[in-house]
Amino acid sequence: MTIDSATRTEGAGGSATSSVRAANPTPHRAIFLVSHSTPGGAQEIWANLAEGLRLRGHAVMLAALYPGDTAQNTAPNTPWTYALERKPSSFGAKLAMAHRLARLFDAFEADVVFTALPAANVLAPIAALLARRPVHVVTSHHTPSNTYNPALNLLDGLTGSLGAVVRIVGVSETVQRSHAGKLAAYRAKLLTIKNALPLEVEAQIAGLAGQRFRDRAAGRQVVAIGRLAYQKNYPVLIRAAVHMPDVTIRIVGEGPDEAALKALARELGVAERVEFLGFHPRKEALNILAGGDVFVQPSLFEGHSLALIEAAKLGLPLVVSDAQVQIEGISAPDGALCGAVAGVHDDRALAREILHLLDDPDHYAAAASRAAALGAAAAYDTMITAYEGLLDRA
Incomplete structure (x- = not known):
């Protein structure tokens, strides 16, 4: 679905993976955002985490800036929501994505947005500043940042240093070392969380x-x-x-x-x-x-x-x-x-x-x-x- 059809949804339990449920007295509202929904490692992990946290009692949304040619499989209760119906081709359309994301954050009443892939990592902190309610952003890196488009990597170093970004997750120590040249405010937020399987x-x-x-x-x-x-x-x-x-x-x-x-x-x-x-x-x-x-x-x-x-x-x-x-x-x-x-x-x-x-x-x-x-x-x-x-x- 797109942002215009997104609705406020509550976390709910489920029997299939009830063993992963943890006692949590404070449910949160979290969006797991990627740049696009084409099948890949980051999309797979985000789909797994979104469903896992839903089963732990949190309200979650699995979102992408735009659809891929095909979409990563997801659990029935965590379908894809898109900020845009197609990949933007013009510079103006790309800038407009930040405003669309801000609308998405507000509509879902998100507390935290987890992001993966360079474009989502860059746009989410800007959208958090444009949102009408406080939103914290946790960006993540699933490959070394020196493999990104250089312009996006430079922008990531700047937007990741903004106050809206509270943590920057890397899936390995090698990935985290690839940020060595970024600002001190950026490096202070680094945290390594290694991947696992559902x-x-x-x-x-x-x-x-x-x-x-x-x-x-x-x-x-x-x-x-x-x-x-x-x-x-x-x-x-x-x-x-x-x-x-x-x-x-x-x-x-x-x-x-x-x-x-x-x-x-x-x-x-x-x-x-x-x-x-x-x-x-x-x-x-x-x-x-x-x-x-x-x-x-x-x-x-x-x-x-x-x-x-x-x-x-x-x-x-x-x-x-x-x-x-x-x-x-x-x-x-x-x-x-x-x-x-x-x-x-x-x-x-x-x-x-x-x-x-x-x-x-x-x-x-x-x-x-x-x-x-x-x-x-x-x-x-x-x-x-x-x-x-x-x-x-x-």
Whole structure:
């Protein structure tokens, strides 16, 4: 729905995840805002948190500045609300979004607005100043800020320093270090809250993890999940296929680089062993992931990848790039590495790490055990309680 049809809604209980309900004598009114509703990690986390806090008795709205081509799946009680019906194309229309957001904040009588993605992070603090009632803003970063459009990153440093912004959440320490050059008033608000999976997803993973021993006749399979876009660095994985003649690579996702990646696979003669499976809803994607032998994420950058957490909880050995944020992603609380690392552009090293796992049963078993321990450390209750605590401190 759009801002004009948005109504004041109250939080309500529900039986499906009643175990996450926490006693809270002070219900709040919170909006979870992203730039657009296209499926992605930030949208998924915001949808999970909105529904989780609704089940804890808070009134919530899940909102985006404008719709994406497709929309992230949400719970029935937390549908998307949009400030604009389509992505603005003119400068004037972009400026008008701040006024539309202010109207949205007022209509919902929001106490706190949680934001994710650069445009929402920049516009929400301005809208809070234009609103007719006090609104606190908690911005968040799900990838390092130096990967943003430079102009938006500069504006984020300024608007994040405004008084309306009470906290700035990052999903990893590497993400938070990317703000080192911003104003002291900005850096003083930094807080790290790592991602986790909602309980219903954990329950599905627990069931799948117990059934992971599949028919080896299906062949040796590597699985990767994520948009077919520059960030995910899939060319290095496709080039690695050249050095793994008996391994099938299955990639779940869609995106702007699909045609170029398929062309590269054909050029290298590996098209029959690199499967582009397209977009799948989370439940289906998890089934595909559970059918794999190794999870590979060669990304140039991430934040705290949900797909990595899912693979770890399934007990799949993990192979990631040597980007610092990726190394942090596979590090246990004590600093021990729980996965293998290959150079971000080194296809031969990537293939060696994968084949070492597939060829050595003892090495595979040890890697699977380390991955499972890493996954167990990502606790949903810890994450949602940390966000709920920001409601009380706002």
